Amino acid sequence: MGKLATIRDGLVNLVANLGTPRDKAAASLYLLPLMDDHQLANAYRGAWLPRKIVDIPALDAHRNWRTWNAEQDEISAIEAEEKRLGLQGKSLEASFKARLFGGAALYIGTGDANPSLPLDPTRIGKDGIRHLNVLTRRVLKAGELERDPESPNYGKPSVYTLSTAAGGQVNIHPSRLVIYHGAPKPDPELDVGDGWGDSVLLAVMDAVKNADSTAANIASLVFEAKVDVINIPNLMNSLSEPAYEAELLKRLQLAAMAKGINGMLVLDGEETYSNKQTNFAGLTDVMMSFMQLVSGAADIPVTRLLGQSPSGLNSTGEGDIRNYYDRIRSGQELVLTPALSVLDECLIRSSLGTRPAELFYSWRSLWQSTDKERADIGKTTADTIKTIADTRLLPDDVLSKVAVNMLTEAGVAPGLESEMADYVPTDEGEVDPDADDVAAAMLTTDAMPRPLYVHRKVTNAADIIAWAKEQGFETTLPAEDLHVTIAFSRDPVDWMKAGSDWASGENGGMTIKPGGARLIEKFGEGAVVLLFNSLELSWRHEAIKGAGASWDWPEYQPHITFTYASGEVDLEAVEPYRGAIVLGPEIFEPLDTDRKSKVREE
Structure with missing residues (x-):
């Protein structure tokens, strides 16, 4: 073990008592909080705050993964190879273990007989990567650090040694490993120099323990929220007699039984009764102050750490989350990308057989x-x-x-x-x-501007009508009248400038997939509608507005009007239609403002 560095602040101020025996803040002694792997594992398994501090940043850095920029067939091949090797999941597992224990690695298995030799990515052929294995620092020991200043790996281990189940040891060249560190150490010379980082829990455990202790103390106060106090004359002297003690216990049990919660309490003339109640006002603020300290120590926003919505006037928490996502993105680009560089070169060749020069990837946005x-x-x-x-x-x-x-x-x-x-x-x-x-x-x-109505017919209207009848609606619009409005422009517009829809599939139609947000509401003059979401329809609506079309309402919400006669049906109790919605091609028509008067229900 190396020497542990300590820092002592010797500032003395007799007026403010700083640095004197009466000052508990100054003259602090900073010691490295040592925790072995068993303590770290116990903290992770037995307390929710350490588990979240370890898991959340690693999960956020991997959940959206990355997107490749290449030809479509090349992208498909690379993504298939990543899926075969389980790269995303194993990288996440290694990141979990690195953050908890200080270090972990992915071993790139290529079937080479001697893993102590450097791995040359240019020699990897199609399906050249056989497997990826996650190794922790418990089984993977770092060797001596590279001291050659001309070496690109200066300051890093020159070899790693793997302990096998049979008690043997295998030397592995660093190029065959994707190294994941926990919290980086400032300088290996100041510490044990084992080639790994620290657990991220070391620097935050004091804050975590303080928060846990505060929560435990607050919980204990619940049991003392109301304490009954009965004064009994000459109690201590009388307790010297065993018979009196038994009678006293019986007396108190009878008193408690008679009182209950709101019952009558009968006392002797010389006995007095009172109760003490605990005031919980302000305890929530105290608890949240400690949680905010944990949040700051872990560098995770409170809204993400606790999974709660922001509170306060106009609070959204968006700024905190965006800053946090920026930090995660920085870690992806500055830490994960370099660590995965050799593996990625092997991955490309293993999936394609070659290495196209223009191929690269980028990390997907964390913001949804x-x-x-x-x-x-x-x-x-x-x-x-x-x-x-x-x-x-x-x-x-x-x-x-x-x-x-x-x-x-x-x-x-x-x-x-x-x-x-x-x-x-x-x-x-x-x-x-x-x-x-x-x-x-x-x-x-340009074509002659004129008012415009754009809509799509619902081609599976029979399914929606059948659902409406099952929900208790006696009549509905005819199947041929069920549609989705895209544009309703009273202002004249050049139809040709509205362009065409890029989202249409075969024969100009499109399908809204089952599920998602669906609601039943009443619009305008009694129209009962099925609300749903569609990015394609919303984008198309905005595109037509960009061509000069007007819109009578504040926002555009895709919907299908299926009846004007709700009768006695309780709309709040209606289970919305959740199946697929199949739409036909876009239909451009002159605007008919009297369309509703022509509608007949069946």
């Missing part, structure tokens, strides 16, 4: 956008593309590639990149000289 936020991003991206196109500064072919990249990276149009790769224009953008004059004119001039 809402449907509305994604729709806003899509509209902003589309407006940017349109603005660039209107300037005519970029050739159409270049702009097309730029637009695909922007929409893909923004997450607006999943799968657009692969679909564009398969797209082959039939006429290379040329206009058939024999085409109809009106059609040719539409390519170069």
